[in-house]
Amino acid sequence: MPAKTKTQTKTPDSPGTPPAPAAAAEPASSSRDGDRGRGSLRVGIGGPVGAGKTALVAALCRALSGELSVAVVTNDVYTDGDAEILLGQGVLEPERITAVQTGCSPQAAIRDDISANLEAVESLEAAFEPLDLVLIESGGDNLTTTFSKGLIDRQIFVIDVAGGDRVPRKGGPGITSSDLLVVNKTDLAPLVHADLDAMRRDATAQRSKGPGGVVRDNPLPTLFTSLSEHPEAPAVADWIRELIGERRTPARA
Amino acid sequence: MTRSALLLLTDSRFPAGAHAHSAGLESAVAAGRVHDVASLHEFLLGRLHSAALVAASFAAVACQCEDPATLAELDHEHDVRLVSPALRSASRRLGRQMLRAARATWPGPRFELLASLSAEGPHQPLALGVTCAAAGLPAEDAALCAVQGTITAPAGAAIRLLGLDPNEVSGVLAKLAPAADRTAAKALTLARMSQLKNDFSLLPALGSPLLDLTAEDHVTWEVRLFAS
Amino acid sequence: MKARARIVARSQQDGTTRLATLAGETPLLMRRTRHPDGLDIAQIHLIGGTAGPIGGDDLAYRVDVGEGAKVEVRSMAATLALPGPGGAQSTLAYDVKVGSGARLNWTPEPLIAVRGANHAVHANLELADDAELLWREDVVLGREDEETGSVRSRLRIHRAGRVVFDHEFAVGLRYPGSLGPAGTAGYRRVTMTAEFAKDEARPMIKLSVTGAGLPDLAHTFTV
Numbered sequence: 001m002p003a004k005t006k007t008q009t010k011t012p013d014s015p016g017t018p019p020a021p022a023a024a025a026e027p028a029s030s031s032r033d034g035d036r037g038r039g040s041l042r043v044g045i046g047g048p049v050g051a052g053k054t055a056l057v058a059a060l061c062r063a064l065s066g067e068l069s070v071a072v073v074t075n076d077v078y079t080d081g082d083a084e085i086l087l088g089q090g091v092l093e094p095e096r097i098t099a100v101q102t103g104c105s106p107q108a109a110i111r112d113d114i115s116a117n118l119e120a121v122e123s124l125e126a127a128f129e130p131l132d133l134v135l136i137e138s139g140g141d142n143l144t145t146t147f148s149k150g151l152i153d154r155q156i157f158v159i160d161v162a163g164g165d166r167v168p169r170k171g172g173p174g175i176t177s178s179d180l181l182v183v184n185k186t187d188l189a190p191l192v193h194a195d196l197d198a199m200r201r202d203a204t205a206q207r208s209k210g211p212g213g214v215v216r217d218n219p220l221p222t223l224f225t226s227l228s229e230h231p232e233a234p235a236v237a238d239w240i241r242e243l244i245g246e247r248r249t250p251a252r253a
Numbered sequence: 254m255t256r257s258a259l260l261l262l263t264d265s266r267f268p269a270g271a272h273a274h275s276a277g278l279e280s281a282v283a284a285g286r287v288h289d290v291a292s293l294h295e296f297l298l299g300r301l302h303s304a305a306l307v308a309a310s311f312a313a314v315a316c317q318c319e320d321p322a323t324l325a326e327l328d329h330e331h332d333v334r335l336v337s338p339a340l341r342s343a344s345r346r347l348g349r350q351m352l353r354a355a356r357a358t359w360p361g362p363r364f365e366l367l368a369s370l371s372a373e374g375p376h377q378p379l380a381l382g383v384t385c386a387a388a389g390l391p392a393e394d395a396a397l398c399a400v401q402g403t404i405t406a407p408a409g410a411a412i413r414l415l416g417l418d419p420n421e422v423s424g425v426l427a428k429l430a431p432a433a434d435r436t437a438a439k440a441l442t443l444a445r446m447s448q449l450k451n452d453f454s455l456l457p458a459l460g461s462p463l464l465d466l467t468a469e470d471h472v473t474w475e476v477r478l479f480a481s
Numbered sequence: 482m483k484a485r486a487r488i489v490a491r492s493q494q495d496g497t498t499r500l501a502t503l504a505g506e507t508p509l510l511m512r513r514t515r516h517p518d519g520l521d522i523a524q525i526h527l528i529g530g531t532a533g534p535i536g537g538d539d540l541a542y543r544v545d546v547g548e549g550a551k552v553e554v555r556s557m558a559a560t561l562a563l564p565g566p567g568g569a570q571s572t573l574a575y576d577v578k579v580g581s582g583a584r585l586n587w588t589p590e591p592l593i594a595v596r597g598a599n600h601a602v603h604a605n606l607e608l609a610d611d612a613e614l615l616w617r618e619d620v621v622l623g624r625e626d627e628e629t630g631s632v633r634s635r636l637r638i639h640r641a642g643r644v645v646f647d648h649e650f651a652v653g654l655r656y657p658g659s660l661g662p663a664g665t666a667g668y669r670r671v672t673m674t675a676e677f678a679k680d681e682a683r684p685m686i687k688l689s690v691t692g693a694g695l696p697d698l699a700h701t702f703t704v
Contacts (some may be wrong), residue, residue, distance in 0.1 A: 077476050101480040103273035104413035115270035115350035116480065277663065286662035299663025302656060334647045336686055336702055432657070458635060458649040461663055462671050462688055466698045 040071075040131040041244055042121060044110065044147035046174055047158035049140030052184035052227050054085055056158055057135050059233035061091040064240065068132040071096040071124040073117060075109050075139040098124060106139025114151040121151070132244060143172035154243060156236070160185040165194040168202035176206045180239055181222040187229055196224065258388040261358070263398050265409070270350035271402060274343060275410035275479035276300065280467035282414050290421045293411045297404045297429055301436050303459040305403035307334065308378040309396040309440030310456045314448060315382025316395035321369045324379065330453045331376040337465040339472045343481035345373045348380035355384035363387040392444060396437040404429065410479060483539040484509050490523050492549035492583070498523040508532045509540060516553065527556040527589055534573055536565020536599050541574040544587075546612075548580040556589040559621070562630060564597030575604035582679075584613035591619035591670070598630025599655060603637075610641035614677040614684070621670045622652060629669070631655040638675060638684065645683050646675060668692035 045053050054076065061070055072092065076082065078099035087094055098120040102109035109117060117136060125131045136152060138145060147155045157178035159167050162185050168175055175181060181203055189196050200222070207220040223235045261267060278296065281287040287296050311331050318324050335341045352374060356364055363386050367375055374380065378399055385395035408426055412419050440457075447455040471477060486505035493499050497520040505511045508529035516524035534540055546552050565571060579585045594600060608614055618636060622629035631653025638646040650671065652659045659665065668690040675684040689699035 077478070079475055101273050101478060103275065103410060103479045105272055108272055112266065113268035113270055113272060115268050115353055116273050116346075118353065119270075119346060119350060281662045281666075286666050292662055295658055295661030296663045297658075299658030299661050302658055303651075303663070330644060330647070333644055333683075336648055336688065338702065454637060454644070454647070458637070458647040459651060460648060462650055462673065463666055463668060463690055463698070464663060465702075466688060466690065466700050469700050469702070470698075 040121075040125055040134050041154070041240070041247060042134045042136060042152045043240065043243075044136045044138065044152035044155040045158060046110070046138040046141065046145055046147060046155060046178070047182075048143065048160075048163060051158045051160040051163060052182075052225075053137050053140070053158050054082055055227040055231075056156070056182065056184070056225075056233060056236065057137050058085050058091065059227055059231050060135060060237055060240065061086065063232040063234065063237035064133065065091055068244065069128055069130065070133045070135070071098075071128055071131055072135045072137065073098050073100055073120045073124065074137040075100050075102050075106055075117070076137055077139070096124065096128065102139050106141045107145045110136070110138050110147045110151060111145065112148075114148050117151055133240065143167070143170060143174050146173040146177065154179040156180045156182055158182045158184055161189050161194045161196070161199070162192045164192075165196075165199050166202075168199050168206055171206050175203065176209065177220070179220065180236070181207065181220070182236060183222065183224045184227055186224050187226040200224070255389060258359070259390055259394050259398065262384065262388060262390070263401055265405070267354060267358075269347065269354045271347065271406050272409060273479055274347065274406055274481045275414075276304070276403065276407045276481070277461075277464040277467055277471075278407035278410040279414060279477060279479045280464075280471050282411070284467070287411060288415065290417055290425060293408065293415075293417065293422065294425045294428070296407060296411075297425065298432070299461065300403055300407065301400070301429060301432055303461055305400045305433070305436050306440055306443075307331075307457050307459055308381075308403055309399040309437050310443045310447075311376070311378035312382040312385070312395040312399040313392040313441050313444035314453075314456070315375075315379040316385045316390070316392040317444075317448065318382070319366065321366050324366055324375070324383075325370055327453060328370055328375045328379055330456065331378060334458045334460065335376075336460065337468045339468045339481065340465070341376075343468075344376045344378075346480070347377040349374040351377060351380040351384060355380070355387060359384070359387040359389075361387050393437065393441050396440045396444070397434075400433045400437045400440070404433065414478070482535070482537075484541075486511060486540075486542045488525065488542070488544045488552070488554075489547070490545070490550040490552045490583075491547045492551075496521050498550045498552065500525070508534075509542065511554075522551040522553055525552065525554045527554065529556075529560065531558055531561050533560030533562050533592065534571035534600055535563045536567075536571050536597075537569035538565070538571040538573075540572065541576065544575065544577040544585070546577075546579045546583045546585045548609075549582045550580070551584045553586040554589065559590045559593050561624075562592055562594045562598040562600040562632060564595070564599065564630065568597070568599055570599045570601055573600070573602045575602075575606070577604065577606045579606070579608045579612040579614060581609040581611055583609070586615040588615060588617040588674075589619070591621045591672075592632070593621040593624060594630035594632040594653065595624055596627045596630055598632065598653075600630065600632045602632070602634040604635065606636070606638045607642075608638065608640045608677060610682075611679050612640075612677065613679050614638075615674060616676075617672070617674045619670070619672045620652070622665065623669065629653055629660070636673075636675065638677075640677070640682055646686075648673070648686075665690065665692075667695055668698075 157174035203222045210216045382395045484506040486509035489502035510528045514526045516522040633651035635649035669692040672689045674687045686702040
């Protein structure tokens with residue numbers, strides 16, 4: 001893999017201000033075995049209930065569907081209300097969203113038995129060929145879930161400030177190993193007495209350790225967002241644009 | 254032939270997506286028809302004597318079939334036995350998902366026999382039968398596997414939807430095991446007869462009118478946790 | 482007892498339908514009745530009365546509706562399937578052919594499986610590719626305040642030589658689990674009609690279940 005300039009975790013100077021686009025986190029360049037490197041980029045979005053997964057999916061569709069061909073697979077219980085969030089304002093046609101039922105096992109559907117999700121992704125890729133990006137939203141779940149590498153190329157883990165500022169300290173694979181950690185609802189920090197600095201430090205610490213406890217050269221990226229205030233999630237969108245750019249022009253080792 | 258291959262195939266970890274299908278149980282729970290271990294037992298018993306018998310006989314035939322045209326006809330025979338479009342669609346989806354897992358698990362030319370079927374893929378019992386053949390398992394194992402899959406899916410769904418004690422549910426499945434064996438044996442006999450006489454009308458067509466009706470209703474729910 | 486019934490219908494030059502054969506042994510008695518639309522349609526009433534199959538009976542209809550002929554079969558009243566000696570099973574077989582441009586409506590009153598009954602129906606229909614059909618199965622599980630008998634019924638339909646529908650249900654004490662939540666779950670009447678329009682390869686199926694104190698459930702399945 002080529003050497004790339006790596007950046008530090010980006011956080012706002014104070015709660016409520018968005019990260020400046022120029023300072024957006026670059027995608028982790030850790031090589032991923034079996035990265036398909038062609039076809040659509042499959043990005044999993046996981047995280048606890050209410051953290052903002054659906055809001056992030058909507059934000060990314062809003063930001064990217066003008067320039068990229070995007071589709072969504074959601075494992076979350078997909079009600080008319082969710083459809084309204086995703087389809088309202090016409091950011092995505094209804095045919096580009098597939099809901100997949102998980103039989104009360106949201107973890108299994110993205111990790112242990114990914115067949116139903118693969119089916120859905122491949123159907124969308126066939127229907128909208130060439131598809132640039134597929135976002136796969138997990139069912140709301142706890143901190144121990146991650147996506148199978150058989151299903152996705154990269155994963156984003158979303159937690160929110162109102163879930164408690166001690167959450168990053170708890171760790172779990174979503175916090176420690178997701179390709180991008182998004183901490184949402186920074187606007188609520190004062191209301192819930194959340195210490196964003198502490199969260200930043202804890203997240204960095206958790207994301208500095210690689211497999212076997214070996215310290216990484218650079219911690220995996222974390223972005224702090226307020227999707228309610230910035231509904232196009234510019235920093236996350238840039239992160240995705242970089243990934244897609246990389247896939248289109250693979251560098252020679 | 255590896256005996257362990259059967260255990261691998263019937264393991265709930267085998268990633269064929271069956272865990273997301275309740276086989277009509279989600280509707281039964283919503284209507285209050287299944288609410289405890291005893292009513293779950295009755296539900297599974299009913300399935301054993303209808304859907305399980307049909308699935309097992311088709312899986313047994315598919316396991317022994319080496320001719321693409323015959324497999325295509327077998328698939329058609331299964332299709333016309335499903336009144337509900339929702340159930341036809343779910344069956345083909347489960348078939349595709351099984352084949353994906355099976356091709357990776359036991360790669361080989363056996364799956365080419367299904368190439369002439371439509372892109373939608375075969376119905377689940379046929380996919381299972383061909384998978385058993387690819388895994389080197391005989392038709393009686395295909396029948397057993399089909400029977401077991403028919404009752405473990407709703408049993409698992411009941412544990413999740415109703416919070417039934419998994420130990421008690423395990424007891425129910427154990428109690429049904431002799432009947433499951435007999436169903437598989439009967440399916441095998443019917444499969445063999447149909448092959449001997451070259452007559453697929455000898456394969457059973459037992460269904461449940463109530464479950465056909467609830468399946469169509471189920472797909473219209475705004476919130477459903479299971480795919481079928 | 483063993484009984485056979487035979488219906489052979491032939492379309493005439495003048496557009497009417499003639500019954501070349503209309504013969505039935507008790508209890509499969511039939512009579513041609515006047516259809517409101519005239520003689521183009523041969524209307525037949527099954528007139529065995531309520532005397533239906535008794536356990537041990539071997540009953541069969543052979544129906545041959547020739548090209549262009551039109552036949553409608555009804556009955557006057559529901560029939561009762563009754564228990565026979567030693568719980569023996571009664572069987573009723575239908576062997577039906579409907580030719581090109583022909584039409585058959587077979588819509589009898591319900592069959593009631595009384596307590597202890599053991600009855601099996603098997604209908605095999607062969608339709609030409611442009612034949613029309615309306616076939617109704619209507620089963621009532623037991624009389625009022627009575628536990629149901631056992632009945633199984635299979636309907637298999639071919640169109641232009643190829644099977645296009647095959648459906649079977651089995652309900653009653655002889656069929657484990659069939660009265661439970663995966664079976665009829667307290668519903669007492671199952672009605673199914675299979676309908677083919679002239680140009681349709683697969684049937685439209687209407688299915689309904691009803692039962693005292695339970696919400697009616699019904700659906701029309703179009704392919």
